[in-house]
Amino acid sequence: QVQLVESGGxxxxxxxSLRLSCAGSxxxxxxxxxxxxxxxxxxxxxxxxxxxxxxxxxxYADSVKGRFTISRDNAKNTMYLQMNSLKPEDTAVYYCAARxxxxxxxxxxYDIWGQGTQVTVSS
Numbered sequence: 001q002v003q004l005v006e007s008g009g010x011x012x013x014x015x016x017s018l019r020l021s022c023a024g025s026x027x028x029x030x031x032x033x034x035x036x037x038x039x040x041x042x043x044x045x046x047x048x049x050x051x052x053x054x055x056x057x058x059x060y061a062d063s064v065k066g067r068f069t070i071s072r073d074n075a076k077n078t079m080y081l082q083m084n085s086l087k088p089e090d091t092a093v094y095y096c097a098a099r100x101x102x103x104x105x106x107x108x109x110y111d112i113w114g115q116g117t118q119v120t121v122s123s
Contacts (some may be wrong), residue, residue, distance in 0.1 A: 003112075016121070030074040034081070036081045045095070048062065058070055063089075092119060
């Protein structure tokens, strides 16, 4: 089974940037759609961005459009989330996930999850 490990989180000032990485443990990583979600304390897990396995389609939450970019390097079994112009409201634990089927926007469509990485944006 594919295992996913996120890294790259940390503390950054408002307006700063971070790049999250999600490393997959298996070559099957390259044949599935992948997504990023986040969860802030006391809130539900929410969709951030996703990318189809082919890379032809990408999806973003309205709150991050123009600021975040999802990409993947299939040769390295790694997906990335470049986050620019960060805001305090972006503070959350960020998770990467592998999609099984269904809507890219719903966490219910994903069956494999990483452990999460904390992103904290100070004002």
